[in-house]
Amino acid sequence: MPKGKAETAASPAGAVGKEDRRAAFRTMLAYAKPYRLRFALIFLCTLLAIAADLLQPYLVKIAIDDNLMDGRNDYGMLLIISIVYLVFVVVSLLFTYLQNNMLQYVGQHIVATIRKDLFGHISKLSMSFFDRFPNGSLVTHVSSDTETLNQFFTQVFLSLMRDGMTLLFIIALMFHLDPELAGYSMILLPIIAGIAIGFRSYMRSIYHNARTQLSRLIAFTAENLAGMNLIQAFHQQNEQQQSFDDQNKRFLRANLREVRTNVLFNRSFDILGNVSVAFIVWIGGMAVFERTMEFGVLYAFITYIRQFFQPINSITQQWNTLQSATVSMDRLWRLFSTEPAVRDPDRPRTVDPTSVQGRIDYDNVHFHYQEGVPILSGLDLHIRPGEMIGIVGATGAGKSSLMSLLCRFYDVQQGSVRIDGVDIRELPQSSLHRIVGLVQQEPFLYSGSIVDNVRLFDESISRDEVIRACRFVGADELITRLKDGYDTMLSERGSGLSAGERQLISFARIVVFKPRILILDEATANLDSHTEQLVQSALHVVSQGRTTLVIAHRLSTIMQADRIIVMKQGRIVEQGTHRELLDRQGYYEQLYRHSQGTQQPVGRR
Numbered sequence: 299m300p301k302g303k304a305e306t307a308a309s310p311a312g313a314v315g316k317e318d319r320r321a322a323f324r325t326m327l328a329y330a331k332p333y334r335l336r337f338a339l340i341f342l343c344t345l346l347a348i349a350a351d352l353l354q355p356y357l358v359k360i361a362i363d364d365n366l367m368d369g370r371n372d373y374g375m376l377l378i379i380s381i382v383y384l385v386f387v388v389v390s391l392l393f394t395y396l397q398n399n400m401l402q403y404v405g406q407h408i409v410a411t412i413r414k415d416l417f418g419h420i421s422k423l424s425m426s427f428f429d430r431f432p433n434g435s436l437v438t439h440v441s442s443d444t445e446t447l448n449q450f451f452t453q454v455f456l457s458l459m460r461d462g463m464t465l466l467f468i469i470a471l472m473f474h475l476d477p478e479l480a481g482y483s484m485i486l487l488p489i490i491a492g493i494a495i496g497f498r499s500y501m502r503s504i505y506h507n508a509r510t511q512l513s514r515l516i517a518f519t520a521e522n523l524a525g526m527n528l529i530q531a532f533h534q535q536n537e538q539q540q541s542f543d544d545q546n547k548r549f550l551r552a553n554l555r556e557v558r559t560n561v562l563f564n565r566s567f568d569i570l571g572n573v574s575v576a577f578i579v580w581i582g583g584m585a586v587f588e589r590t591m592e593f594g595v596l597y598a599f600i601t602y603i604r605q606f607f608q609p610i611n612s613i614t615q616q617w618n619t620l621q622s623a624t625v626s627m628d629r630l631w632r633l634f635s636t637e638p639a640v641r642d643p644d645r646p647r648t649v650d651p652t653s654v655q656g657r658i659d660y661d662n663v664h665f666h667y668q669e670g671v672p673i674l675s676g677l678d679l680h681i682r683p684g685e686m687i688g689i690v691g692a693t694g695a696g697k698s699s700l701m702s703l704l705c706r707f708y709d710v711q712q713g714s715v716r717i718d719g720v721d722i723r724e725l726p727q728s729s730l731h732r733i734v735g736l737v738q739q740e741p742f743l744y745s746g747s748i749v750d751n752v753r754l755f756d757e758s759i760s761r762d763e764v765i766r767a768c769r770f771v772g773a774d775e776l777i778t779r780l781k782d783g784y785d786t787m788l789s790e791r792g793s794g795l796s797a798g799e800r801q802l803i804s805f806a807r808i809v810v811f812k813p814r815i816l817i818l819d820e821a822t823a824n825l826d827s828h829t830e831q832l833v834q835s836a837l838h839v840v841s842q843g844r845t846t847l848v849i850a851h852r853l854s855t856i857m858q859a860d861r862i863i864v865m866k867q868g869r870i871v872e873q874g875t876h877r878e879l880l881d882r883q884g885y886y887e888q889l890y891r892h893s894q895g896t897q898q899p900v901g902r903r
């Protein structure tokens with residue numbers, strides 16, 4: 299896998315230089331290396347198929363000149379030539395079949411490996427990467443860019459090899475038949491090359507444009523599907539339809555332009571082919587009249603000149619795929635070269651996640667997403683093992699950012715975050731994520747059964763363990779009410795369950811995976827009082843014996859917390875118990891008053 303580019307690399311769709319393009323090509327070609335032997339076999343099959351194909355007109359030439367025109371009437375010879383002709387047809391068919399099958403096998407396997415590596419690579423990238431690149435365009439890279447590469451290995455490679463060899467064979471046969479006429483025919487080569495090169499640069503920009511438009515259309519569609527509830531809630535269907543129509547039209551225009559250019563290119567070749575045949579008929583025909591050339595040679599020549607254009611046309615037709623494949627290679631290579639911003643240290647500290655006490659220290663933490671826009675500036679926070687901390691503050695105060703740093707979704711720019719005195723940057727991320735468990739505001743549920751969602755497809759965790767965990771957090775009642783109980787299949791993102799219900803399932807995950815530190819980003823959606831009660835008691839049981847940090851949107855959730863941290867514009871402005879903070883009559887008391895819908899001070903009631 300290529301190394302080098304930090305995650306700050308430009309968009310995978312951006313333009314790349316020649317050096318990069320070569321590196322991209324080398325990287326993708328490296329995937330073909332394990333199939334060297336098969337490629338050699340494919341080459342052999344191609345060679346045999348072409349030879350059998352191109353010797354057919356030569357056989358006809360022998361039949362014409364040595365038998366028919368000669369007046370020998372040698373029926374036996376004619377029969378042998380016909381049988382050999384048939385054998386050539388069968389041999390050509392057989393080796394073409396073998397060559398195609400082997401090439402498809404190799405192409406599909408190469409691309410499956412690239413897809414596998416790509417998915418593995420993307421899932422290692424840090425959150426800052428996903429902040430920048432829309433999911434839709436990543437979907438395009440994993441699906442259609444890899445498919446274009448498949449076409450490269452099967453169509454382009456095949457064409458370059460098969461058509462290249464055919465061309466060489468034809469030229470050799472033409473010179474063997476009549477060097478003078480072959481020499482005249484070679485005048486055509488620079489003309490054909492000129493047309494091909496002329497189209498090359500023009501087509502490149504056209505293909506690039508079409509790919510970019512498609513990528514944008516897919517990204518737009520994916521984002522809209524993900525946010526469909528919002529679009530419907532705000533009656534934005536017409537606006538979104540309008541934007542989609544615009545994108546769609548741009549893609550349509552780019553596609554039509556691509557097709558038009560293609561047709562123009564192909565027709566130019568056809569015309570050139572027909573003009574050449576006329577030219578050979580005229581020159582060769584005169585030579586036959588003057589008896590300086592045999593009729594069979596002219597027949598074979600006309601056949602070869604027609605076949606001469608086929609491989610050139612076919613190779614240039616592959617321009618299309620080659621251009622798309624080059625763009626896809628560039629983009630895939632860029633993705634592969636993007637390294638995670640958050641990385642494991644070279645020599646990570648070994649820790650046993652189960653023996654962690656759960657002390658957390660934020661020391662002089664400075665953090666920003668974008669240069670010049672500080673989110674946390676010199677924040678200090680020290681949390682004892684087993685302490686339950688509530689975090690409150692207005693929207694945008696930096697609560698989630700504080701938690702993202704503890705999960706190492708991002709790294710601090712200055713200062714440190716430590717667990718039991720160890721800087722989390724010294725820990726392997728796999729250990730850190732076993733130490734810190736997260737229940738998100740909108741927990742992500744996979745397409746799969748409830749059991750699989752709780753144990754995250756880890757088969758080493760038994761079904762009984764999952765059921766016990768669900769009972770422990772009080773999710774059992776909700777799950778058994780569902781049609782198939784624990785085997786109920788959840789659709790994508792767990793639609794069909796409320797945010798509170800999804801959080802209950804996430805709590806069960808915490809019980810199963812036993813992290814020493816729990817972060818809960820409380821659901822903001824209005825929960826019905828019963829689900830809210832269930833979430834509250836689940837939090838109560840799950841937080842026992844764990845250091846727990848709760849981002850609270852309803853102050854009632856954290857009234858019982860050991861300590862409440864009040865945040866404002868990236869700073870901790872107050873901290874204490876609920877009672878202490880009310881008594882202080884400060885910012886927390888104001889927030890509390892707002893949440894209660896009262897204007898009266900509530901501190902010393």
Ligand SMILES: Nc1ncnc2c1ncn2[C@@H]1O[C@H](COP(=O)(O)OP(=O)(O)OP(=O)(O)O)[C@@H](O)[C@H]1O
Binds near residue numbers: 700
């Ligand atoms: N991925 C991101 N990229 C850039 N800026 C971000 C990103 N995430 C958050 N921010 C910005 O950082 C600031 C703090 O956001 P954060 O989500 O930490 O606040 P919060 O207190 O959790 O807010 P809320 O209660 O609304 O979730 C906000 O100004 C937000 O716009």
